[in-house]
Amino acid sequence: MRQRDWIVPYVKQYKYRMLSILLLSMLTVGSAGALMFTSGYLISKASLQPETILLVYVPIVLVRAFGLGRSVFRYSERLVSHDFILRVLAKMRTRLYHLVEPKVGASLRYKTGEILGVLAEDIEGLQDLFLRTVLPTASTLLLYILTVIGLGFFSIPFALLMAMYLFLLVVAMPLFSLFHMKAVHQAYKKQKNDVYQYVTDGFLGISDWLMSGQKKNFFDRYYQMEQRLDQMGRRTKTWTYYREFVGQLVIAAMIVSMICFAASLVSNDQLAGVFIAAFVLVVFPLSEALLPVSNAVEKYPRYEESLNRVTQLENECAESVSGVNKQEAYTASLSDITINMNGLHFSYEGDTMEALKDVTFSAKQGKKIAIIGKSGAGKSTLLKLLQGVLSPTNGTVSINGFEASAITNDTPKLISVLNQNPYLFYTSVANNLLLANEHASEEEIIEVMKKVKLHDYIRSLPDGYNTSVHETGQRFSGGERQRIALARVLLQDTPVVMLDEPTVGLDPITEHDLLSTIFRTLEGKTLIWVTHHLVGMENMDEIVFFEEGRIKMRGSHQELLHESEHYRKLYELDHPMHLEEVK
Structure with missing residues (x-):
């Protein structure tokens, strides 16, 4: 499929950068989790009034190290991911230019506003597809697998329980959001494309609007189109609010389960009491990394619409080229023309x-x-x-x-x-x-x-x-x-x-x-x-x-x-x- 041609080649070309981003993402979440774990241990240990500061000196150093590490890894991840995205964006824009430029004025079925929509909106949509969907989803799935495996070393039944909670956050809720918002995103994209076309036509014919005395009608219709866009945006925000509320309920259930699990380990003398807070606090950075995946996945229909329009434009250009001879160099006279x-x-x-x-x-x-x-x-x-x-x-x-x-x-x-x-x-x-x-x-x-x-x-x-x-x-x-x-x-x-x-x-x-x-x-x-x-x-x-x-x-x-x-x-x-x- 041609849709894959706008994703897979760039993934292959910059696979090492993507692996670096995933590694830095894991190190960021790992540092955040370790920071909360050592902080919880330090708080619990300090509350028991240890005989000497040396008993909590190592946790103090680790808190500082993981605190700095989280910031460093997060900043490094952002640098590498934006470097990756900007490179991909440059490649996409160059590719689109080479598609459209030879066919300017030819029998393309696209209006000027639609071309502007592809250039201004859809290419940036594909940029966001990588930045806000592909990379976060890949990082979250990797984190999901590593978390379940890590918990399995302590207790397989508890690991399966947490896997169920995480499945709700990482798979079930994102898929439900995806199907629920697909129609909304498509309608939003269509409405925004209509605004692009309307404004472009209005700009090109501004003198006729003014001379005909229809300026007020033009702006009234434009404001109506913008209001419809705002209404769609508000519905999306309302849905996001309820979805995040459900996600927080799942996180709360994870916290309660983690408290019960840690308490049971302590009661069975498998874990010291100072580790209860440490285990529970790890859930917070973990949830911070997992909750955004629903938001990332539900945006895919919007990016899919951009992907379809870019692909359709590519197909249109390919069909146009198929009826035209391949370019060849003109080698005859430049002064005697017949x-x-x-x-x-x-x-x-x-x-x-x-x-x-x-x-x-x-x-x-x-x-x-x-x-x-x-x-x-x-x-x-x-x-x-x-x-x-x-x-x-x-x-x-x-x-x-x-x-x-x-x-x-x-x-x-x-x-x-x-x-x-x-x-x-x-x-x-x-x-x-x-x-x-x-x-x-x-x-x-x-x-x-x-x-x-x-x-x-x-x-x-x-x-x-x-x-x-x-x-x-x-x-x-x-x-x-x-x-x-x-x-x-x-x-x-x-x-x-x-x-x-x-x-x-x-x-x-x-x-x-x-x-x-x-x-x-x-x-x-x-x-x-x-x-x-x-x-x-x-x-x-x-x-x-x-x-x-x-x-x-x-x-x-x-x-x-x-x-x-x-x-x-x-x-x-x-x-x-x-x-x-x-x-």
Whole structure:
């Protein structure tokens, strides 16, 4: 089972650390028990007023030694256990990153909130599975066995009686707690996951919530979800209270039994009277070690839910990878690129309709292609296939003979994208540019900024290229953000550039200036431009119209003007208006 793959490998890899933790745990409990035993003996012996201090000197030294030993062993156990857990946690997070990162934007069925839930909640849940369940349970079972064996040297019947008490604490109560709380933990986990998704969606769409005047409704629903979580938490605390009360009753029964057993040994002259308190006091550190096991085991359903979600994500990624070629290194030219699509079909999982149907075209280096169509026509899907993020259902997508989905590790060397909402990070202009090429020199940065006609403006700012762009680039206008993003594309210097409606939301004058800059600065590069209107089509070598996933018509601007009445009407409706506004 894949669930075991998230537990067993780490146990095997760090088995010596786990053995060290168990040993230190036994030494901690042993020191605590020995401390109480010698303390009980010392108190009893001192109460008899010994003739000389030498008769209690050894117990005094042992009390000090075991008192220090308990603290030292406990601290050492915590150090080793947290070292073990942090190592496992680092391995898990790295493993999860390598699972998810190649599939970002692919056909994973996970929402952003669910991915955040796995990253923030479930991996830490697996950490707690080791720290709060696996290790304490293993230590308790080992302590159970050693305690019963140790008591057997004094009396087998009494050892069996204590084994029964310990069985209630170590096995019966934890299992009852496990089954009782399983449904509660699953409901709690589901509710918390719903909160993650709701908050994530709300954050991503915060502007729409505010503009629609529904902010109060959003927060009211969020508070209701949090209240349900609180109610579940209170029910869990109530159950814990009653469970611990029953555990204390069992401990009380153990103490009474231990008093009776020690008294019977004294009455039979098998034990000195000063040892009665010593034997009874040992029960307290023993109970302190045994009682938490119920709490540890009952949390397993919560961790199991995390385990299932992480495993499901791994399975999802594995299924996604199974339909994609294994990664291979791109070894062809980085300057002369030919893109081919042949008989391409694609449909998203669960959809009966194909997003793309029998698409065939090619683009040699330097060719400029415009992809036009209504929303849902398949334009964005086509770009994802070209980037290798998706794999075709049928047909091929290749770059210089390499399948696009098989060379995604090298895609950033070949393809760069300028989309309608380029993200600028809350840092300096220079750092945002260096994202494309961290080794770029100051001269190279200045050169690309001159090409996009922003160098003089940035230089005029008080901090120059160290000027902060502010959150999401709000320091600059929409056109300026697009120019900075274009400079980043130039700095990346790929032979193929995809333009995903980069002028959406810009006024006609800014749009015209930006398009002029794009065509001028990207001369010689292959351009694949997704757009929804026809401004700038005269600069394109080929125009491809998509409708319901199929190529409806294609050709150069002049060919379509002469041959297609539909194109001519669209151009007349769109182009003159923009020309007039630009003038």
